Amino acid sequence: MTDLPSQARVVIIGGGVIGCSVAYHLTKLGWTDVVLLERKQLTSGTTWHAAGLIAQLRATANMTRLAKYSQELYGGLEAETGVATGFKRVGSITVALTEDRREELFRSAAMARAFGVDIDEIGPDEISMRYPHLNMEGVLAGVYLDKDGQGDPGNIARALARGARQRGAVIVENTPVTGVTRSGRRVTGVTCETSGGPVQIACEHVVNCAGMWGAQVGRMLNTNVPLQACEHFYIVSEPIEGLSQLPVLRVPDECAYYKEDAGKLMLGAFEPVSKPWGPIPANFEFDQLPEDFDHFEPILEHAVNRMPILGRAGIHTFFNGPESFTPDNAYHLGLAPEMENVWVAAGFNSIGIQSAGGAGMALAQWMEDGAKPFDLGDVDIARMQPFQGNARYLRARATESLGLLYADHFPYRQKASARGVRRTPFHDRLAERGAVFGELAGWERANWFAGPGQERANAYSWSRQNFFDNVASELAAVRGNVGLYDMSSFGKLRVEGGDAEAFLDHVCGADMAVPVGKIVYTQFLNARGGVEADVTVTRLSETAFLVVTPAATRLADETWLRRHLGDKAVVITDVTAAEGVLAVMGPNARKLMQAVSPNDFSNAANPFGTAQQIELGLGLARAHRVSYVGELGWEIYVGTDMALHAFDTLIEAGEGLGLTLCGMHMMDCARIEKGFRHFGHDITPEDHVLEAGLGFAVGRDKPDFIGRSAVLRKKENGLDARLLQFKLRDAEPLLYHNEPILRDGEIVGHLSSGAYGHHLGAAIGLGYVPCRGESAAEVLASTYEIDVAGVRVSADASLKPFHDPAGERMRM
Structure with missing residues (x-):
C-alpha cells in the first residue's frame, strides 16, 4: 500500500469521478498535500456503470457554465494524462412528442443561446436525417446540440486521478474512513483503516465525495447531506450490423435515452415512479442490483416501437445499478453549514459525469479563495433544511424526484410526495377557504385560492394555467382594496447582545445605528460587492434586532452571520416558528388595521419603515410597516399562541371591506x-x-x-x-x-x-x-x-x- 502521510491540507473521502475531479482541480491550483481515500477501488460505487452522457445545457446559466467546462476539460484530458477517456463529441438530439414538450424544448433552445451554447431547433425531417433508425410517428420537433458528447466514465475518473497524482496527490484504494476527530466546528483529523491497521491523518479540510455513502459519511462529519440511493436501469443490445456512430438521443415523453457504443445500442430510463434502494451492503463494490424486468418493461415496450432495430436485436445486458439522488434533483456542493472545514460534492442525480469537471473546478476554487467563484445557489448544500435528512422523507421524495428528470418541467410545478412537513399556524384556516398549496423548504404555502366549485389543484401548462384569473383577482384586490396573505414561512433570526449593532453594521450594507422600531432594508455583501442575502432588519431594542430572510435561504443566511461573528458578544437564534406573520396590503389596509386595533397607524405615528407593538383583537402583535407588493400595508407578527385569534379577528373585520385572501403567486x-x-x-x-x-x-x-x-x-x-x-x-x-x-x-x-x-x-x-x-x-x-x-x-x-x-x- 501507499504510505499515508500523517498530515494533509485536505482529505477527500470517495474515489468516484467527483472525488477524482476535486483532487485534480485542487492540485491544479497548487495544493500538493492532497489525500484521497477510497473505501474499495476507484469508480466502484456509481461511476463505473454510468451511461457517460456529457451534455452542456442545464437549467440555469451557472449550471450550464459548469457543464460546458466539463466537456471542454474532457476533450483535452487524454492528451494531458495519457489515459484514453473515450470522449467523443457525437452531438445530442432531444425530441418532443407533445406540444407541451415542444414548447419546453424551444424555450430551452432560446435559453441556451442566451447562455452561449450552440443549439438548433430542428423539425421531423432533420431529426430523421440525423437519426435514421428512429420511428418518427408522433415526433413533432426537437433540438440538436452538436458539441454534446459521450465518454468512458471509469477512464474519465482514472484520467482525473492520474492528473492529480502527477501533481503530488496521494490516492489510496481499499482504505475506508472509519472516524474523525473534531474540535468545535472543525474536523481536525480523519481515521482510516489500512491493511496495517488504523491510521490517523491530521487535516485542515475534509471533502465528502462519498456518493451513495454521502449521507452516512455526512453524519460521521457532523453534517446533514440528504441523499437517497435509487435503482437505475438500462439495457445494452447485441451488436447491430451496420450500426454506426449516432448522436445521443433523448425521448423524455417515453422516459428513455439511447446511446450507440461500439456497434451496440444502449437504452436507459428515468421511469416516472422510481425504486429507492438501501441500506447499502458493507462489501458493495462494482455490484449490480437484482433485475426487475416487470418494472422496466413499460419503457422497453415504447422503446422497441420507437427504435425498431432495438426490437430486432437481442438483449446482451440488462443492468440495474444504484445512483444517489437529492430531494430537489440538484447536486450538493460547498461548505457544510454545520462545520467550518467540511466540504461536500455528492448527490449528482445521474448527471455525475457531465457535472464532475465543472463541480470539481468550482469547489476547488471556492476552497482556494474562501469564497464562491460565482453564484452556486442552485447546488449550495446550505439550501438543504435539517429535516430533509429524515430517512422516510428522503425515500418518499426520491421515488418522485428521479421520475421528474424526464417529466414536463412546467413552470410552478410542485412536488407531490413527502408533503405537509412544515405548516404555518394559519394552514388549516387557509385550506378551509380554498387555498392551493405549494411547498418551499418544506413549508406549505398558499400559492393561490380556488373559487367556489373550482378544483383545488394545479393544471400545469406553458400557457395560462388554471390559476391565472384567480391570481389576477387577488392582485386587483391588493392594488384596489385590501388583501391578506400568509408570510409565516419567511425566516426570522433574532440577533441580540451588547455587540449586536456593531456586528450587523459590519455584515450589512446599510447603516444599523437606527432608532428602536426602525426597519432597514439591506443586503449582506461579499468582498466583491455581490449580494449574499437580501433581508430586512428591525431594531427591537437597544440590544436586539430581527433579521427577516427568504424562507429558502434562512439556513444559509444564518450560516453567513455565524461565520462572520468572531468573538463578538452576540447571540443568534432562529425564531422562525415562534411567530406567525400575516401581510395586510392595499389602499384600504389602514382601514382594516384601525378596525382591529386601537393603535395609531397614521403616517405621523407609524411611517413607512417602522414597527410598533400593537393590540390586536384581544391579543398583542407587532406591526411592521413594509411592503413587498408596492402598496400601503403592514406585516403583522404575532406569537403562535395568538396567531389564530389574530387571523379570525382580521377576517371578521375584513368582511365589510371586501378583504381578499391572496397567495404567493400574487405576491410574485x-x-x-x-x-x-x-x-x-x-x-x-x-x-x-x-x-x-x-x-x-x-x-x-x-x-x-x-x-x-x-x-x-x-x-x-x-x-x-x-x-x-x-x-x-x-x-x-x-x-x-x-x-x-x-x-x-x-x-x-x-x-x-x-x-x-x-x-x-x-x-x-x-x-x-x-x-x-x-x-x-x-x-x-x-x-x-x-x-x-x-x-x-x-x-x-x-x-x-x-x-x-x-x-x-x-x-x-
Whole structure:
C-alpha cells in the first residue's frame, strides 16, 4: 500500500469521478498535500456503470457554465494524462412528442443561446436525417446540440486521478474512513483503516465525495447531506450490423435515452415512479442490483416501437445499478453549514459525469479563495433544511424526484410526495377557504385560492394555467382594496447582545445605528460587492434586532452571520416558528388595521419603515410597516399562541371591506410589477449591489462593512451592467426566467425573473444588460426584444418601476 502521510491540507473521502475531479482541480491550483481515500477501488460505487452522457445545457446559466467546462476539460484530458477517456463529441438530439414538450424544448433552445451554447431547433425531417433508425410517428420537433458528447466514465475518473497524482496527490484504494476527530466546528483529523491497521491523518479540510455513502459519511462529519440511493436501469443490445456512430438521443415523453457504443445500442430510463434502494451492503463494490424486468418493461415496450432495430436485436445486458439522488434533483456542493472545514460534492442525480469537471473546478476554487467563484445557489448544500435528512422523507421524495428528470418541467410545478412537513399556524384556516398549496423548504404555502366549485389543484401548462384569473383577482384586490396573505414561512433570526449593532453594521450594507422600531432594508455583501442575502432588519431594542430572510435561504443566511461573528458578544437564534406573520396590503389596509386595533397607524405615528407593538383583537402583535407588493400595508407578527385569534379577528373585520385572501403567486406578480428584486434570481452573490440598482440600500459613508471597497471601486469606475425592467408590448406571451434579452437585435443577456403583471396587462421581466461606458439614457435609448420560445417579442425597458415609480402608494 501507499504510505499515508500523517498530515494533509485536505482529505477527500470517495474515489468516484467527483472525488477524482476535486483532487485534480485542487492540485491544479497548487495544493500538493492532497489525500484521497477510497473505501474499495476507484469508480466502484456509481461511476463505473454510468451511461457517460456529457451534455452542456442545464437549467440555469451557472449550471450550464459548469457543464460546458466539463466537456471542454474532457476533450483535452487524454492528451494531458495519457489515459484514453473515450470522449467523443457525437452531438445530442432531444425530441418532443407533445406540444407541451415542444414548447419546453424551444424555450430551452432560446435559453441556451442566451447562455452561449450552440443549439438548433430542428423539425421531423432533420431529426430523421440525423437519426435514421428512429420511428418518427408522433415526433413533432426537437433540438440538436452538436458539441454534446459521450465518454468512458471509469477512464474519465482514472484520467482525473492520474492528473492529480502527477501533481503530488496521494490516492489510496481499499482504505475506508472509519472516524474523525473534531474540535468545535472543525474536523481536525480523519481515521482510516489500512491493511496495517488504523491510521490517523491530521487535516485542515475534509471533502465528502462519498456518493451513495454521502449521507452516512455526512453524519460521521457532523453534517446533514440528504441523499437517497435509487435503482437505475438500462439495457445494452447485441451488436447491430451496420450500426454506426449516432448522436445521443433523448425521448423524455417515453422516459428513455439511447446511446450507440461500439456497434451496440444502449437504452436507459428515468421511469416516472422510481425504486429507492438501501441500506447499502458493507462489501458493495462494482455490484449490480437484482433485475426487475416487470418494472422496466413499460419503457422497453415504447422503446422497441420507437427504435425498431432495438426490437430486432437481442438483449446482451440488462443492468440495474444504484445512483444517489437529492430531494430537489440538484447536486450538493460547498461548505457544510454545520462545520467550518467540511466540504461536500455528492448527490449528482445521474448527471455525475457531465457535472464532475465543472463541480470539481468550482469547489476547488471556492476552497482556494474562501469564497464562491460565482453564484452556486442552485447546488449550495446550505439550501438543504435539517429535516430533509429524515430517512422516510428522503425515500418518499426520491421515488418522485428521479421520475421528474424526464417529466414536463412546467413552470410552478410542485412536488407531490413527502408533503405537509412544515405548516404555518394559519394552514388549516387557509385550506378551509380554498387555498392551493405549494411547498418551499418544506413549508406549505398558499400559492393561490380556488373559487367556489373550482378544483383545488394545479393544471400545469406553458400557457395560462388554471390559476391565472384567480391570481389576477387577488392582485386587483391588493392594488384596489385590501388583501391578506400568509408570510409565516419567511425566516426570522433574532440577533441580540451588547455587540449586536456593531456586528450587523459590519455584515450589512446599510447603516444599523437606527432608532428602536426602525426597519432597514439591506443586503449582506461579499468582498466583491455581490449580494449574499437580501433581508430586512428591525431594531427591537437597544440590544436586539430581527433579521427577516427568504424562507429558502434562512439556513444559509444564518450560516453567513455565524461565520462572520468572531468573538463578538452576540447571540443568534432562529425564531422562525415562534411567530406567525400575516401581510395586510392595499389602499384600504389602514382601514382594516384601525378596525382591529386601537393603535395609531397614521403616517405621523407609524411611517413607512417602522414597527410598533400593537393590540390586536384581544391579543398583542407587532406591526411592521413594509411592503413587498408596492402598496400601503403592514406585516403583522404575532406569537403562535395568538396567531389564530389574530387571523379570525382580521377576517371578521375584513368582511365589510371586501378583504381578499391572496397567495404567493400574487405576491410574485405584484413585486415584479414594482421592480422589487428576488434573491436567487435577480440578485445573487455574483451580482454587484450597485449594478442591481440597490445603491440606496448601502451606507457608503460607514467606515467598515463587508464589501465596502468593492462598492467604492464600482462607484468610481462605473457600472458594467444595469438591471432593467421589461414589459412586453404583446399582452399574450408569458415570461418565467432565462428568456434571452435582445438589444438592437443582438443577444446581450437573459431575464433573471419573469411573471405576468396583471395590473399592467402584460408579462414583466427583470434582467441585466451590459452598459460599460454608457449612461442610463443611452442604455434605454435602444430597441429591446425578449425571445420567447424562438419568437422575438418587442418590449419596453425601464430603470424605474412600471408600477408606481415614485413609491408613493406604499407611503400614503
